[in-house]
Amino acid sequence: MTDSIQRRLFMILGSFTALICIAYTLIALLLAYVTEDMVLESILAQQAKVIIRSSSHETLPRPDMDFMQLYTSVDAMPAAVRQEVRELHVTGGRKLEIFGKDGKHYHVLRLQLGSAQEVYLLAEVSPFLVVSHLSARVAGLMLTVALLMLVAALLLAYFLVRRIALPLQQLAEEVSSTPAKEIPSFKASQRRDEIGFLAKKLEDSLHARHTALLRETNFTRDLSHELRTPITILNNLLLAGQGRVLAEEDALVARQSVDDLMHTLDILLALARAENMLPIKLDLIACIEQSLLFVHYSTPAKRHEVTLDLPAQWLVLGNQHLIGLLLNNLFNNAMTHGDGQAAIHVFFEHPKLILSNAIRSDRHSHTAGFGHGRNLMERITSALGWEIRFEQSVDSFQVEIIPQPAIPGR
Template identity: 45%
Template sequence: MFSSIRHGLFVALAGFTVLICLVYTGLALVISYVTEDMLVDRLLEREAQYFSQHGTLLSPNDDLIRIYRSADALPAEVREQVGGGRVRAEISTNSGPHYHLRTLDLPDAQRLYLLADVRPLLVVSKLFQEVGGLLTAIALGLIALALLLAYLLSRRLVAPLQVLAREVRSFAPQGAAAFSAAGRRDEIGYLAQKLSATLAELHAALEREHAFTRDISHELRTPLTVMHNTLSRPLAEPGVAQLQASLVEMGNTINVLFALARAEHIASETFDLRGCIEDSLLSLLHEDAPLVMDLPDRLAVVGNRHLSTLLINNCVSNALFHGGPGSQLSLSFAGGVLVVENTVDAAHPAAMQGFQHGQNLLLRIADAIHWQIRFHAGTAAYRVEITPQISP
């Protein structure tokens, strides 16, 4: 069963409040009775000191105290205590008197018994008899006030947590992870911020997983179809080349998909894009392939080096494959735009159709590193324009 934290906090505060009230009430009673007993004991002690100093049997200074020379003359209730060997005692009787006894041994081996009936001094008992109802009403009123304050305090303290819990409970799976308590400068605000960030990261991971699953199905279907069609007939030299190209394309696609799935965990940096372009050309371009390159000596950009390299590799690979064996590849950079262009040999059409599926991957890579990419298809040339983030 769901238990509210507000109820638990209220019970704790209310229990602590009642406990404090009971403890202080008991402590006040103990102090009152101890003070009363100390006062009576002080009166008996003063009389005992007087008789010890003067050694005479004068009448006591206080009318409440009586002197007995023999234990037999003491009241019956007091004789029982003296017979038990007690020299100091407090005796409460059912008949009304409340005695305090103190035994005094004089130097001449004479024993005296100082007995005080302290009923007139029992202020605490009379106080509770006269104003006990009022004191009880005040105590109950204070307890009720303390319980009300505990309720209001628990409600005030737990209200932000309850709001956060309601927002989390009503949070839509596809909604934005934003909570009203995120602006607070306390532990609840920190919790809301971390919870919002965690939910955002979780949804981003789920989106990448869904995109990865979708792209695996979409992007690999075309090369697999080409390979299946090629294998359905006797292989010749063009067929083997087509299979090899399809395998290369599938490998590039898988690399891109995995890179996009891990894109959140790869930080951006400033790097030289010309170096990435040169590495791509060295790995993909044949020695006799026609190439025109007009790039600055250093091209500092901001982005993810791994994804940027995959973007350039795919652009160059697609240009070489779809342009045909006699196509010319050119790369230039002007006005903040990198242009990758390949001529199209009309006598040797591209061996593979459906280049649109490759564009989708390139668009996703560019979006992941916050670059822009545009495609321009013509009858004589195919051009890709990449706008990277230039390093300041």
């Protein structure tokens, strides 16, 4: 990464911290100067009140403090302040602050004594400028303290930025180091904040992508594997039957191959769709009844006695379309490859659904009864989160299915 979020955060937070430190230092100095100036002005104002109260037409009172002088004319005042005082008289102002060229600091207050007499109270306050003298003497110390505080603030900002950016950096590292074929699991997804929410959503998104790629890979593999046999059979029949009408047995094999193609395509397309992986609560007994009716009416030539020994209701978690394909495939195989003289027995043995039938002896060498399409049935039950087991003997075949039970109240 050419631009790190930690570096950017540190630049922003560090700049803001430095700005705050400098601003508060300047504000502190400004407040010190303003406070000092207000104290001096308060002293002059108090002295002015005393002078006004004790004034008479014959004599002028003398200020109580040595650094203050009372003047009746501008010309009698020090040369450093005459020009500014004349401008004050012209503008009609009452007070003035003057920084003399000789390094002295003057405060001037114009007073009105009686009806016509004006006087000027002049105070040379440079000895009382504590902040200026203190700043000059301890400027190095103040600068050192300010720099130390700035460095401390920047260090604090650095550690805060590391603490803030570390979970994001760890998440980025985990994302970049996770192989494309692996299901990701991020440590940050355990956090209970925005970063944890982001990690969880990213984990779910990558998991969904991985699942979609897996379904696509399985679909491509199954197309080449499951459809090869019925297509080969049809191709051989067509090649062998060129120029003549197919025999009844060959036509039966061709129709069976086409049915196998249709069933296989239905199953593969169902497994490839993401919406078929979302489980809901269903009644398995109703699914069995619907599947039996579908197989009965879709293949009227096949007639078998089916014995059901099931409870009134059996709630499971699954997808209705996938469950229907599984049961249709099982019943269709049983009717096609089973012994026509024996019943298909479907019964409940907690927590299993068991389907059993006899195998026709004349087809035993060519088929495995319910075992036809076993790989696809295992794929369907795996997608449903169920379990399936096959048991075969010389003259019988049995399938045990353990569905995922529905939790009551959900």
